[in-house]
Amino acid sequence: MRRFLITMLILIINIILQSTLFNLIRIHSIIPNTALVVVVSMALLRGSPEGCLTGLGAGLLHDIFFGSSLGYYAVFGMVLGYLAGKFNHGFYKENYLLPVMLCFFSTVIYESMIFLTGPFFYGYLNYPYFFINLILPEAVYTAVLAIAIYRILFSVNEHIEKKEKYKRKLFSIKK
């Protein structure tokens, strides 16, 4: 329950910052996708089910405040959370290489899915243009920011895990 509330709080803080403060750090009007970093990090730290839920939450928030239909971004968030969660097993959580790489590739996948399903696909059909001018810079920018955000979420996760362990011990003594 505590974990659920903290994840929700992180997502809400993220969308507030993304829609206000992060507009100031646009480089050539490209803004990094920090929501995706949160989803990928959560999935890596906790596995597919929680990655799915985080993706669902992040997508729904985006849908409600900026989307034109309910569920559009939520589907993409869920799928990416699920896929990133597959890497949960067998990786050192202290290692930054995998989260950064995953953030890069999930941004590419996420934006490509938006391109394929959005009005751009019907209007332009020139994926290379969008890949070079939008998707690639965004993915690089996101991957760079992922280092800092993953570090924060890593310590948040560690903190919660410690609390949970303590609780479990408490219960076992009572038994």
Next chain:
Amino acid sequence: MNFFHSYKRQILYIVIVILAVSALVTAGRKRKATVLDNTLGFVITPAQNIVSTVSSWFGARISSIHDDTDLKSENAELKAQVEILKSENKRLSMYEEENKKLSGLLNIAQKYPDYDTTGTDIIGKDPGNWYLTFTVDKGTKDAIAANMVLTTAEGLVGRVTESGYIYSKAQSILDSRSSVSAMSLRTGDLGVVKGDYTLMNDGLCKMEYIDSDSEIMKGDEIVTSQLSDIYPPGITIGYVKEIVRDDNGLTKYAVIQPAVDFKHLSTLLIITKNFQKDEQQK
């Protein structure tokens, strides 16, 4: 809990299908915000408001340091301009009086009436790179509804796509999903102003479907036309920056420099009369 674990994959598929269907069903619908939207709005909108106020305050401080050197020359320039505008304003107000009298005599309604407006602030911008939508801090509480038109003193900004209780979502005219029926003020040629991704980041948009025989030129003022059921006629959109002829030679399009500076928007005016609704009621 066991149930969830054994049917994890099935549950995932079902949720994805439900979301996909809901995305298709609700796509593009001008709707009022639901209870869920409004509850989240109560949490997020005030926070957005505070953060965007603080960040725009700092942004203004930083840019004022930048601009300090130019201030003196700019001030002198502006003073001269004010004098010119003052005299022009006097002349125009005389025209207005005359116009009112004459149209009163002729018994015709004003073509470009004053619209009722309320002021509003932008509190959040779409955190994605594809679209240009934003949230403003007025909603159904202040009688704002979908399809109301957003302007500034300079010209057209966009329209409201959805309104919650204390916030509204709006779409800028630079967004690639937006299209506005427009005409050239000088020649009366009709066209459609559309957002275009390749131009959006430079703050420009496109006017399409212009007749190839039309005499539209660089520098012409583009305003909203009477054909639109959402936008009231006579609102300045921008000025023609460049005319481009299509490959087939039958049509041409114009690149429009909007009258509004989209990079530095903060306070907007909402025209609080829903033109589409009026049409339907008739």
